[in-house]
Amino acid sequence: MTATDTPTHQDNGSTPMSERQRQRLGAESVTLAYEQRVIARDLSVEIPDHSFTVIVGPNACGKSTLLRALSRMLKPAEGRVLLDGQSIHSMPAKKVARTLGLLPQSSVAPDGITVADLVARGRYPHQGLLRQWSPEDERIVQESMESTGVAELADRFVDELSGGQRQRVWIAMALAQQTPLLLLDEPTTYLDIQHQIDVLDLCAELHETQGRTLVAVLHDLNHAARYATHLIAVRGGEVVAEGPPSEVVTADLVERVFGLRCQVIDDPETGTPLVVPAGRQARARRPAPGRTPALQK
């Protein structure tokens, strides 16, 4: 598996990141903007290899934008995103797609496509006009469906499936791409609670058993704290804190990032931090920090 490849980097002495071992994927002082609207300025972030990194933050904090930049979909106005030491935007599209996979927030399953055919599309970056389907493609598609538990649905139509099953199929397609890095943009949105946990369990399993580097944007801080090995907290386009959830998730940080007063206790199941929002009365006694001018951007 290519996840164990150790790329060689030429560290650039002028960047603050050079002291650390350069990771495979990172953003180097990027300014992210949609046309004139700047979302983040001079943002630097590195994704630790083989981690399950989760990016959290309030709505419109720039976390999805950051993920879009890391996945090559948004070109930074300034700075660059580095993949294996190379600027991702100067690399050939298919080459990036063989290293870096992405599960977008919204994809459209074409009418009348079967599960197996949709998963098979994940092989696209490995194929060419005259090399469309190798026995290896066949095997990888089968493995991807098995590891996501959709192998028995192979001949079903995607539009007949439930939301949770469909999300598993999309994940299977991303897996079939066989990329050592996989980015997931809010993979649990629109799913009910058991399917959310189901998808996150699947991600954790893929991370542990296949050694892939996973980067996900998640809304639910408790999910993030439970599943992530590395957490990046973003607010107003800035990284407020990063590190293992047990160090990062504190009552103070939650208040700073989300403007929510809370207690952080140990999750009785996993021992990971669990955020318990303060009661209504407790919050009413003092003005909510989110509304104080100091925290308004």
Add this chain to the structure above:
Amino acid sequence: MTTKTLRGGGLSVRYAPRAALVVLGLLLAALALSVVLVGSGDFPMTPAEVLDTLLGNGTPVQEFAVTELRLPRVLVALLVGAALALGGAVFQSISRNPLGSPDVIGFGQGASVGALTVIVLFQGSAVATALGAVGGGVLTGVVIYLLAWKRGVHGYRLVLVGIGAAAMLTSVIHYLITKASLVDATRATLWMTGSLEGRDWTQFWPLLAVSCVLVPLVLGHGRALRMLEMGDDAAYALGVKVERTRIVLMASAVLLVAVATSAAGPIVFVSLSAPQLARRLTRAPGPNLAASAVMGSALLLGADWIATNAFGDRRLPVGVVTGVLGGCYLLWLLVSERRAGRI
């Protein structure tokens, strides 16, 4: 799995057996219709005689009727049908909407304005008219693309902008006809109906040249187009050069439609219906480009046969038949889309 693979020497091609059969069947149907059409007219010939003549064993009269009069017309129909349908398949796929077809979103009308401008304002020759049609179609394509572009082209924007453009261009067409002298107006109206009458080798060669370049180009981008149907983000993630693929395909489709229109006039509804009919036959997801193209040829030849034979001595322009057939299809499409809650 619904697909099979052909392998050899490290190369492999993936195909759906049903889709391949559909393509083959439609191709045979189109060829059979061609033979029948070559044989029908004031000087009828049996299919066997037609084939014999094509092989060079006909009498001089048969030879003349076939190679000088009827064969070019049928070949023009084959290519025009394929070009219109391929253009339609590309646009319907890019707009992710069965209504996002060149004849609905203004390209046909644009080509007509170009042609009519040449006929009415400059009294131009047939060649100039054809060039005017190509110019009008391409110009309309560029304008619609620019108007619909907002960080990429999106389905509904393209359809809505296109329908608006089509309405405006239609009024320009009417204006041009009111300005025309009686002779020019008759010529313009005839052109507008879309007809294969009197088409000869001078229409066929440019059409063939353009098709030889653009058809392989479009088919070669078919796999990328299939990825695009899952949304821009998903296509990006798979390494498709989204915007470049779209521009290449749209430009090719606009050119194909414009050149087809310049050869036979604005034959309506082939672009709209052929891709959808092909899809229903192949039952395969994706743009079904090859099946659409042969379906377009078969449809146009079928319509031409109806136009020349179904009404006794009265030969109708083929555009009238495709208009009537396509109108019924459009109604059915609107009703079924409405039932599915999509419009």
